[in-house]
Amino acid sequence: xxxxxxxxxxxxxxxxxxxxxxxxxxxxxxxxxxxxxxxxxxxxxxxxxxxxxxxxxxxxxxxxxxxxxxxxxxxxxxxxxxxxxxxxxxxxxxxxxxxxxxxxxxxxx
Amino acid sequence: xxxxxxxxxxxxxxxxxxxxxxxxxxxxxxxxxxxxxxxxxxxxxxxxxxxxxxxxxxxxxxxxxxxxxxxxxxxxxxxxxxxxxxxxxxxxxxxxxxxxxxxxxxxxxxxxxxxxxxxxxxxxxxxxxxxxxxxxxxxxxxxxxxxxxxxxxxxxxxxxxxxxxxxxxxxxxxxxxxxxxxxxxxxxxxxxxxxxxxxxxxxxxxxxxxxxxxxxxxxxxxxxxxxxxxxxxxxxxxxxxxxxxxxxxxxxxxxxxxxxxxxxxxxxxxxxxxxxxxxxxxxxxxxxxxxxxxxxxxxxxxxxxxxxxxxxxxxxxxxxxxxxxxxxxxxxxxxxxxxxxxxxxxxxxxxxxxxxxxxxxxxxxxxxxxxxxxxxxxxxxxxxxxxxxxxxxxxxxxxxxxxxxxxxxxxxxxxxxxxxxxxxxxxxxxxxxxxxxxxxxxxxxxxxxxxxxxxxxxxxxxxxxxxxxxxxxxxxxxxxxxxxxxxxxxxxxxxxxxxxxxxxxxxxxxxxxxxxxxxxxxxxxxxxxxxxxxxxxxxxxxxxxxxxxxxxxxxxxxxxxxxxxxxxxxxxxxxxxxxxxxxxxxxxxxxxxxxxxxxxxxxxxxxxxxxxxxxxxxxxxxxxxxxxxxxxxxxxxxxxxxxxxxxxxxxxxxxxxxxxxxxxxxxxxxxxxxxxxxxxxxxxxxxxxxxxxxxxxxxxxxxxxxxxxxxxxxxxxxxxxxxxxxxxxxxxxxxxxxxxxxxxxxxxxxxxxxxxxxxxxxxxxxxxxxxxxxxxxxxxxxxxxxxxxxxxxxxxxxxxxxxxxxxxxxxxxxxxxxxxxxxxxxxxxxxxxxxxxxxxxxxxxxxxxxxxxxxxxxxxxxxxxxxxxxxxxxxxxxxx
Numbered sequence: 011x012x013x014x015x016x017x018x019x020x021x022x023x024x025x026x027x028x029x030x031x032x033x034x035x036x037x038x039x040x041x042x043x044x045x046x047x048x049x050x051x052x053x054x055x056x057x058x059x060x061x062x063x064x065x066x067x068x069x070x071x072x073x074x075x076x077x078x079x080x081x082x083x084x085x086x087x088x089x090x091x092x093x094x095x096x097x098x099x100x101x102x103x104x105x106x107x108x109x110x111x112x113x114x115x116x117x118x119x
Numbered sequence: 120x121x122x123x124x125x126x127x128x129x130x131x132x133x134x135x136x137x138x139x140x141x142x143x144x145x146x147x148x149x150x151x152x153x154x155x156x157x158x159x160x161x162x163x164x165x166x167x168x169x170x171x172x173x174x175x176x177x178x179x180x181x182x183x184x185x186x187x188x189x190x191x192x193x194x195x196x197x198x199x200x201x202x203x204x205x206x207x208x209x210x211x212x213x214x215x216x217x218x219x220x221x222x223x224x225x226x227x228x229x230x231x232x233x234x235x236x237x238x239x240x241x242x243x244x245x246x247x248x249x250x251x252x253x254x255x256x257x258x259x260x261x262x263x264x265x266x267x268x269x270x271x272x273x274x275x276x277x278x279x280x281x282x283x284x285x286x287x288x289x290x291x292x293x294x295x296x297x298x299x300x301x302x303x304x305x306x307x308x309x310x311x312x313x314x315x316x317x318x319x320x321x322x323x324x325x326x327x328x329x330x331x332x333x334x335x336x337x338x339x340x341x342x343x344x345x346x347x348x349x350x351x352x353x354x355x356x357x358x359x360x361x362x363x364x365x366x367x368x369x370x371x372x373x374x375x376x377x378x379x380x381x382x383x384x385x386x387x388x389x390x391x392x393x394x395x396x397x398x399x400x401x402x403x404x405x406x407x408x409x410x411x412x413x414x415x416x417x418x419x420x421x422x423x424x425x426x427x428x429x430x431x432x433x434x435x436x437x438x439x440x441x442x443x444x445x446x447x448x449x450x451x452x453x454x455x456x457x458x459x460x461x462x463x464x465x466x467x468x469x470x471x472x473x474x475x476x477x478x479x480x481x482x483x484x485x486x487x488x489x490x491x492x493x494x495x496x497x498x499x500x501x502x503x504x505x506x507x508x509x510x511x512x513x514x515x516x517x518x519x520x521x522x523x524x525x526x527x528x529x530x531x532x533x534x535x536x537x538x539x540x541x542x543x544x545x546x547x548x549x550x551x552x553x554x555x556x557x558x559x560x561x562x563x564x565x566x567x568x569x570x571x572x573x574x575x576x577x578x579x580x581x582x583x584x585x586x587x588x589x590x591x592x593x594x595x596x597x598x599x600x601x602x603x604x605x606x607x608x609x610x611x612x613x614x615x616x617x618x619x620x621x622x623x624x625x626x627x628x629x630x631x632x633x634x635x636x637x638x639x640x641x642x643x644x645x646x647x648x649x650x651x652x653x654x655x656x657x658x659x660x661x662x663x664x665x666x667x668x669x670x671x672x673x674x675x676x677x678x679x680x681x682x683x684x685x686x687x688x689x690x691x692x693x694x695x696x697x698x699x700x701x702x703x704x705x706x707x708x709x710x711x712x713x714x715x716x717x718x719x720x721x722x723x724x725x726x727x728x729x730x731x732x733x734x735x736x737x738x739x740x741x742x743x744x745x746x747x748x749x750x751x752x753x754x755x756x757x758x759x760x761x762x763x764x765x766x767x768x769x770x771x772x773x774x775x776x777x778x779x780x781x782x783x784x785x786x787x788x789x790x791x792x793x794x795x796x797x798x799x800x801x802x803x804x805x806x807x808x809x810x811x812x813x814x815x816x817x818x819x820x821x822x823x824x825x826x827x828x829x830x831x832x833x834x835x836x837x838x839x840x841x842x843x844x845x846x847x848x849x850x851x852x853x854x855x856x857x858x859x860x861x862x863x864x865x866x867x868x869x870x871x872x873x874x875x876x877x878x879x880x881x882x883x884x885x886x887x888x889x890x891x892x893x894x895x896x897x898x899x900x901x902x903x904x905x906x907x908x909x910x911x912x913x914x915x916x917x918x919x920x921x922x923x924x925x926x927x928x929x930x931x932x933x934x935x936x937x938x939x940x941x942x943x944x945x946x947x948x949x950x951x952x953x954x955x956x957x958x959x960x961x962x963x964x965x966x967x968x969x970x971x972x973x974x975x976x977x978x979x980x981x982x983x984x985x986x987x988x989x990x991x992x993x994x995x996x997x998x999x
Contacts, residue, residue, distance in 0.1 A: 036144035053144045054171030057137050079150050083143035 068094030220491035221542030237459035280421035293663035310391030334379030494891030511602030531587035625935030631881035651796025664821020683831030690721035718809035736791030748787030756807035908992035
């Protein structure tokens with residue numbers, strides 16, 4: 011249970027990586043997230059979250075082509091691992107379980 | 120630029136694993152943003168970098184490296200403190216010596232900084248120059264801080280480089296009585312010799328910078344009959360009240376309206392004042408202002424090339440009368456910031472300081488610090504041998520040479536730091552005394568600038584470096600094995616160097632001590648030399664030359680009625696005060712060859728009051744009316760005119776045409792000759808001198824003093840009674856008196872200061888040097904415990920052992936003495952030659968200084984040596 015631990019921000023990032031599929035790297039994830047969340051996402055926060063999740067084994071990363079846009083540095087692309095998929099599924103289950111059990115009355119009030 | 124700073128920050132702080140990706144992302148975003156403007160993008164980039172500094176991204180500061188080296192440094196400090204505690208005596212010697220040395224240096228630096236900062240507070244200080252004059256009158260060369268008051272305006276008109284001018288005119292002492300609301304304030308004794316009130320130009324504030332507190336300086340300085348006063352005077356006279364628009368009445372000058380108040384002139388200014396009165400220079404005929412202190416403000420970037428020559432010719436054109444009267448002038452421009460440290464100009468507004476004394480002070484304080492540093496070096500070298508095993512083990516365990524160096528450095532740094540803290544405390548406590556001594560208001564805050572602090576830091580660093588690394592440098596060749604075996608004995612070079620340093624220390628001490636003796640001797644000589652007359656019990660009352668002579672005579676007669684008064688005399692100037700220049704044609708010279716000699720005009724009782732010794736002829740006789748035209752000369756004057764003393768009496772002396780006499784008085788006869796007497800300070804040789812009887816026929820020469828000779832020991836009562844006579848006859852002016860012997864003594868104030876300073880320094884130098892000696896003796900006796908034991912067992916006597924332990928040191932002290940003697944002799948000879956009359960250097964002084972150092976050293980090391988010599992050999996030789 012503990013091995014699936016995901017923070018709120020981490021979950022968002024992980025989901026975004028899945029949405030973007032082949033195009034998931036730092037800036038694109040940041041833009042997608044900012045678009046959806048409607049708030050600023052700092053590069054540092056994003057990168058550290060990505061790397062943290064890579065360490066945990068939720069993500070896989072590889073270096074792509076270098077561009078002059080990045081001052082000659084390669085893009086680092088991310089892809090969700092099977093273990094990562096399990097993690098988001100697990101989180102979703104917990105959530106939907108909780109949703110299911112909320113009495114209707116509470117939501118209506 | 121901004122981006123580069125941000126990049127640098129990122130690289131510095133970011134965890135290296137993330138750096139490349141983060142940098143790449145940022146770069147990409149930045150590139151996208153660049154379309155909106157470069158600077159905006161850069162700023163956003165910087166903001167991004169800063170907001171990125173979160174614990175998860177920032178690299179953990181290489182804690183691994185930092186931690187371990189910090190730990191080692193902590194260990195070094197601990198060891199250093201343990202070492203100090205174990206060798207308390209050594210530590211105390213090092214710290215106290217260094218602390219005293221640093222405190223000396225700190226205080227002296229404050230003093231020197233202040234001396235060097237004079238007049239720098241004016242905004243245009245680098246462009247302000249004073250016009251000084253060199254005058255040559257009948258072969259008599261003099262340098263004045265004055266120039267003709269017409270010269271500066273002429274320069275402004277003719278020279279395009281001159282932007283503005285300012286002149287300062289002195290107000291006679293008699294006018295420095297300020298009346299407000301029926302209260303009279305005596306402002307005649309000012310910060311310099313000219314009282315507290317001065318006349319200024321309307322352009323004064325264009326040249327000099329002062330802070331206006333009330334009123335406008337621009338308007339005030341251009342308004343006629345207005346007074347600009349300082350804050351302290353505004354507070355003294357008016358307290359809290361509004362001062363602008365009030366009127367002050369100056370004696371003889373009339374009413375001046377206060378138009379502005381300015382901040383007090385800072386202590387480091389050559390012009391100290393409380394009242395500035397306007398308009399005087401702008402009137403048609405400025406009174407008494409043939410001469411003025413004149414300043415020019417040059418245009419920005421205007422060079423001085425060739426200007427001085429032009430000034431000479433402009434001066435000649437504006438005041439042709441001077442050269443006609445045989446006064447040859449040339450001029451120079453002196454930067455305003457140079458005025459304070461250039462003694463040698465007459466009529467300075469504020470006594471200048473002799474730059475040599477500043478040099479002496481700084482050199483001596485550096486020497487003190489050097490002596491302390493040498494102690495430190497000597498003692499740490501000595502200790503090194505004892506700690507060689509420690510370093511051997513450190514080396515074997517893996518400490519590199521760099522680390523051992525670091526340890527040494529940190530060790531001396533800790534000692535230096537403790538000494539610095541104590542030194543600063545000492546200087547804080549000593550600052551009050553020091554301020555009293557120097558007459559300044561110094562504060563430690565003036566050194567608390569970043570320059571000052573970095574100099575202090577550098578100095579401390581340098582001391583730690585030298586004292587820490589010198590001992591190590593001499594063990595350069597040591598291997599861990601030799602260190603472990605404690606074979607790390609200082610080699611012969613070290614020993615030699617240590618000896619040289621001890622010689623050096625004692626050399627300095629002896630130099631200072633001998634210098635003190637000689638300076639004190641000279642001072643004693645200056646204060647006690649027979650002046651040719653008696654200065655005791657002569658009271659000088661200043662009188663106003665503009666007061667009619669019969670009223671002055673009334674005061675004189677009133678004072679003479681006081682029973683304890685022996686004689687009283689009115690005179691224009693006199694011994695210990697200024698003298699006049701007399702222009703004359705002695706008998707036997709044609710009318711064209713005028714002579715100019717010092718002299719004064721007095722009344723008939725002058726010679727009697729001062730008790731000059733007559734070697735020919737007679738004194739003035741009031742019963743003979745013709746005597747009022749006659750003269751008394753001194754021996755030098757007679758010699759100058761080429762006469763014999765006996766034949767001088769009866770010779771004629773005439774005034775040249777255009778001389779001081781008005782009307783029929785053309786000259787008189789010499790009736791007497793006095794023995795030479797010192798009418799000026801002993802810095803100067805006695806020159807030809809002439810006493811004449813004052814006559815109302817003389818232009819511009821009034822009485823300045825009433826000298827009173829008393830024969831009572833009760834000075835206080837005499838003073839009260841003279842005071843009451845004065846108040847009856849001169850109710851509008853407070854009495855102003857001084858004692859002749861004091862005004863003579865005041866001429867030697869800077870020598871007195873020097874003797875006090877040098878003796879303090881000599882004491883400190885000897886003290887610190889002896890501390891070092893004590894430390895070395897402690898070390899040597901400990902080193903030689905076994906040797907002493909064996910010698911005693913073999914039958915050496917107590918004196919033999921004492922001789923064994925001490926001979927080495929006394930040899931060094933003697934060598935130090937022998938080196939110091941000629942050095943002192945050369946320096947002091949030079950100094951003494953600045954006096955026309957001085958003591959000869961008695962060689963016994965050196966012997967005395969030498970014996971003193973030996974005795975002081977013997978007392979210092981005596982106890983320790985005795986303890987060592989008396990110790991039971993069993994204790995030092997037993998092993999079990």
